[in-house]
Structure formats: C-alpha cells, structure tokens
Amino acid sequence: MTKHCLMVGAGLSGAVIGRLLAEAGHRVTVADARDHVAGNCHTARDAATGVMVHVYGPHIFHTDDAEVWDYVNRFATFRPYRNRVKTVSDGRVYSLPINLHTINQFFGKTLRPDEARAFIAAKADHSIAEPQSFEEQALRFVGRELYEAFFKGYTLKQWGCSPHDLPASILKRLPLRFNYDDDYFAHRFQGMPEQGYTAMVEAILDHPGISVRLQSPVARADAAGYDHVFYSGPIDGWFDYRLGRLGYRTLDFQRFTYAGDYQGCAVMNYADAAVPQTRITEHKHFAPWEDHAGSVLYREVPRACEPGDIPYYPIRLVAEKALLSDYVALAAAEPGVTFVGRLGTYRYLDMDVTIREALDCGRRYLAALAEGAPMPAFAASPL
Incomplete structure (x- = not known):
C-alpha cells in the first residue's frame, strides 16, 4: 500500500x-x-x-x-x-593538524619522525594516567606548550567554557602526525x-x-x-x-569581500583566546578549479545559541x-x-x-x- x-x-x-x-x-x-x-x-x-x-x-x-x-x-x-587548514598562534602561521612541520616550526627543530615522537612523548604529562577532561587529555597527549598554543584558546572560544570542563573525548578525535601530511582529513574519498x-x-x-x-x-x-x-x-x-531547551553553540558570520586573494587558503584558524573569531574562511578556495578575481570571506565568532538563532554545535x-x-x-x-x-x-x-x-x-x-x-x-x- x-x-x-x-x-x-x-x-x-x-x-x-x-x-x-x-x-x-x-x-x-x-x-x-x-x-x-x-x-x-x-x-x-x-x-x-x-x-x-x-x-x-x-x-x-x-x-x-x-x-x-x-x-x-x-x-x-x-x-x-x-582541506589544508592553517592556524595563527601568537602571530605565526602553522599547519593543522599538528604534524611534523608544525612541531619542527614551533620548537625550532629539524626532527625526524622517530625523534619527534620521542620529543613529544617527553613533553607529555605522564602523571595523568586516565584523562578525564579535554585539558587533561591534551596535556597527556601533546604537553603544555602545544596545548596552550593550539588548543586552549580555540577551545575556549568554540565552546564558551574552560577546556577543564569539557570531556576528553572531544580531543581524542584530533590527530597528531609525525610526518608532513597536512591533509586535514584522512578519508579515502574527498x-x-x-x-x-x-x-x-x-x-x-x-x-x-x-x-x-x-x-x-x-x-x-x-x-x-x-x-x-x-x-x-x-x-x-x-x-x-x-x-x-537543549544547549547549542551558534555562529555569528561576519561577511566581507576582498579584491584579490586575502589569505591564500580556504580556512585560517585563530588559536589565541584574545582574537574573537575561531577562523576566517575564504570561499573561492573551496573551488580551486574556478578562477575569481574577487573574494568572499566570513569571520566566524561562536557564542551561546539563543531562541531564534541557528543551532550548530550540540554541547552534550x-x-x-x-x-x-x-x-x-x-x-x-x-x-x-x-x-x-x-x-x-x-x-x-x-x-x-x-x-x-x-x-x-x-x-x-x-x-x-x-x-x-x-x-x-x-x-x-x-x-
């Protein structure tokens, strides 16, 4: 029927x-x-x-x-x-996810993969046996310097609360690579x-x-x-x-245009807590097979979702x-x-x-x- x-x-x-x-x-x-x-x-x-x-x-x-x-x-x-994402931290541009280039650039090193693995392991906080929070997972995973440079401020802006109050599972989805692969996703089909x-x-x-x-x-x-x-x-x-009401984070999009190429990539993150936006997206770079003289960009500023807003990220x-x-x-x-x-x-x-x-x-x-x-x-x- x-x-x-x-x-x-x-x-x-x-x-x-x-x-x-x-x-x-x-x-x-x-x-x-x-x-x-x-x-x-x-x-x-x-x-x-x-x-x-x-x-x-x-x-x-x-x-x-x-x-x-x-x-x-x-x-x-x-x-x-x-998707090849860049991030600005303390006035310098790095590649994300954290990879061998990011590690060498941040610490001023020329480490090989095995050396970098041992170097980061020495930075990790091994006193944290079972990480319970995002912050503890990051400290156990990459150490304080990389955590504060790349994760702490961004996470505070994105979720509107201390990383100490977020579950460790959020960070477990973020890769750390000991090679020069800067592809944000590792999937077969993209x-x-x-x-x-x-x-x-x-x-x-x-x-x-x-x-x-x-x-x-x-x-x-x-x-x-x-x-x-x-x-x-x-x-x-x-x-x-x-x-x-269930809790969500929403985004304010601040649109602007530019006569040329504004940032040279599709996504530029901003890791510092003092910078309001989490990222700027330049949309012509999402279609690299097209050629456009002008550019359309959005600053993304997260905040708590209120009635009438578009809900983006469930807090959970x-x-x-x-x-x-x-x-x-x-x-x-x-x-x-x-x-x-x-x-x-x-x-x-x-x-x-x-x-x-x-x-x-x-x-x-x-x-x-x-x-x-x-x-x-x-x-x-x-x-």
Missing part, C-alpha cells in the same frame, strides 16, 4: 530518506521553513564575484563509506578537494560538488513522487494526516521545549545529556514520528554519516512496512 510520508526539513536527511521512499513508490512531501533546500550545507553564487559561497559555513565532503560516496556522485559531479551542495540536494529531490514546500515551517499539530513523519528539526522543538555535557534522555523518552512514546539527523538526534554529524544514517533509516522504514512492524522513534540512538 502506498504511504504518504512527511519529511520535516529539506536537508540531507529529509532529501535522502524522501528519495529512497519515493523510489519505492511512496508519496513524499518535504517541507522546510527556509526558502531553500540543503539545510546548513546550502551554497549559492555571490552575484558580484561569482564565488560559490557556503552560506552557513564550509562543508567539505569526506568519507570512507564507498556506498555513500557513490550515492552523492549519482547526483553531482564531485571535484577533488583536500571532494566538493562542482555546482555546490544545493544543486546536489535539488537533484536528490527531483523525483515525481516528491513534492517540496519551502518557507513552510511544520509544527507538531501539522503532522496529522501523514502515514509517517521523519523529523530533522530540533528534538526539543518538536515538543515545544516543554522540558527546557552532563546537564544536556540528562535533558536529552528525558526528550528521548518523550519521543519513544510519540507514534508515527522518527527523529533523524543532527538536530533530531542532538549529535554532531558529518555529512557522510548523515547520509549513511538516512539511507539506513529509509531502508528500515521500508522493511518495517513489509513486515507490518512499527517504525521506532530513532533509527540511530541519540544517547
């Missing part, structure tokens, strides 16, 4: 699940409060310069998931792109869609079984009449924040996780709704993971239909 499903949100989650269900013969309505598809990976050409701008901050596609890579290439032509992410998502949504409604916010009461709802908005928002400290557990319990008792994506599951997700979870979620729904089984509130656990 044909079902009519509602996707709340026209980002990657809603588009991918919607396409899968439409290809299986079901009717799909995709609704989004914004005036464009693609969510936070929305891209648009700047009229004055021709630069493809990542409107809500840069998104670089990287994955080891071959199926996900094949999927996005089905809807867009991807061009090779490697690239950028030649015509931007919005064109890619429009192609995913281009199916006769899918109707798209933009500038159409959806409240819980609006979901009646659909056979199933896939909700990619904030999970607390679905319940009108009745238990309180102890209090937030406790509140999330309460919302998960509410969601589990909510019939006919599955919560998906970054906001729906209150997790920071890269694009490839978002697509993988969307594919898995859509397939699980189709399997549930075939078996006559209920669809759970979460295809991927938020806890």
Whole structure:
C-alpha cells in the first residue's frame, strides 16, 4: 500500500530518506521553513564575484563509506578537494593538524619522525594516567606548550567554557602526525560538488513522487494526516521545549569581500583566546578549479545559541545529556514520528554519516512496512 510520508526539513536527511521512499513508490512531501533546500550545507553564487559561497559555513565532503560516496556522485559531479587548514598562534602561521612541520616550526627543530615522537612523548604529562577532561587529555597527549598554543584558546572560544570542563573525548578525535601530511582529513574519498551542495540536494529531490514546500515551517499539530513523519528539526522543538531547551553553540558570520586573494587558503584558524573569531574562511578556495578575481570571506565568532538563532554545535555535557534522555523518552512514546539527523538526534554529524544514517533509516522504514512492524522513534540512538 502506498504511504504518504512527511519529511520535516529539506536537508540531507529529509532529501535522502524522501528519495529512497519515493523510489519505492511512496508519496513524499518535504517541507522546510527556509526558502531553500540543503539545510546548513546550502551554497549559492555571490552575484558580484561569482564565488560559490557556503552560506552557513564550509562543508567539505569526506568519507570512507564507498556506498555513500557513490550515492552523492549519482547526483553531482564531485571535484577533488583536500582541506589544508592553517592556524595563527601568537602571530605565526602553522599547519593543522599538528604534524611534523608544525612541531619542527614551533620548537625550532629539524626532527625526524622517530625523534619527534620521542620529543613529544617527553613533553607529555605522564602523571595523568586516565584523562578525564579535554585539558587533561591534551596535556597527556601533546604537553603544555602545544596545548596552550593550539588548543586552549580555540577551545575556549568554540565552546564558551574552560577546556577543564569539557570531556576528553572531544580531543581524542584530533590527530597528531609525525610526518608532513597536512591533509586535514584522512578519508579515502574527498571532494566538493562542482555546482555546490544545493544543486546536489535539488537533484536528490527531483523525483515525481516528491513534492517540496519551502518557507513552510511544520509544527507538531501539522503532522496529522501523514502515514509517517521523519523529523530533522530540533528534538526539543518538536515538543515545544516543554522540558527546557537543549544547549547549542551558534555562529555569528561576519561577511566581507576582498579584491584579490586575502589569505591564500580556504580556512585560517585563530588559536589565541584574545582574537574573537575561531577562523576566517575564504570561499573561492573551496573551488580551486574556478578562477575569481574577487573574494568572499566570513569571520566566524561562536557564542551561546539563543531562541531564534541557528543551532550548530550540540554541547552534550552532563546537564544536556540528562535533558536529552528525558526528550528521548518523550519521543519513544510519540507514534508515527522518527527523529533523524543532527538536530533530531542532538549529535554532531558529518555529512557522510548523515547520509549513511538516512539511507539506513529509509531502508528500515521500508522493511518495517513489509513486515507490518512499527517504525521506532530513532533509527540511530541519540544517547
């Protein structure tokens, strides 16, 4: 029997699940409060310069998931792109992630890999046996000098609290390399869609079984009449924040232009706490196959997310996780709704993971239909 499903949100989650269900013969309505598809990976050409701008901050596609890579290439032509990030610390420019060049430059050395490994091991604080915080993990991992130069100030700005109050798991995701590899990501497949992410998502949504409604916010009461709802908005928002608001960090984007090449790279981080921005992004460098005389740039300044702001980074400290557990319990008792994506599951997700979870979620729904089984509130656990 044909079902009519509602996707709340026209980002990657809603588009991918919607396409899968439409290809299986079901009717799909995709609704989004914004005036464009693609969510936070929305891209648009700047009229004055021709630069493809990542409107809500840069998104670089990287994955080891071959199926996900094949999927996005089905809807867009991807061009090779490697993210090579620089950072300014105490008035000097270094490469990130911390690699052999960074170590040698920072300490004024010419160490070989084995020498650098021993050198950093001697800097590490071995008195910290089981790091409990971001700060302890950094001190145990790289020592005080590198921690204070590259991590402390940046982390304070990004999260708005002391690194001593953040979990050690955040730093465990950051690599330290004892070679000259300055590729920010280590995944097999990396690239950028030649015509931007919005064109890619429009192609995913281009199916006769899918109707798209933009500038159409959806409240819980609006979901009646659909056979199933896939909700990619904030999970607390679905319940009108009745238990309180989950904590996020948001970003203020300070846009400016430049007649030329402003910084020579796509991403320049600013590690010092005294500098307000965490980074400046120069968007023409995200499309190195294009040539533009002018440039469009954004300073990114993090702050606490307030009502009406765009939530970017879920905080997920102890209090937030406790509140999330309460919302998960509410969601589990909510019939006919599955919560998906970054906001729906209150997790920071890269694009490839978002697509993988969307594919898995859509397939699980189709399997549930075939078996006559209920669809759970979460295809991927938020806890």
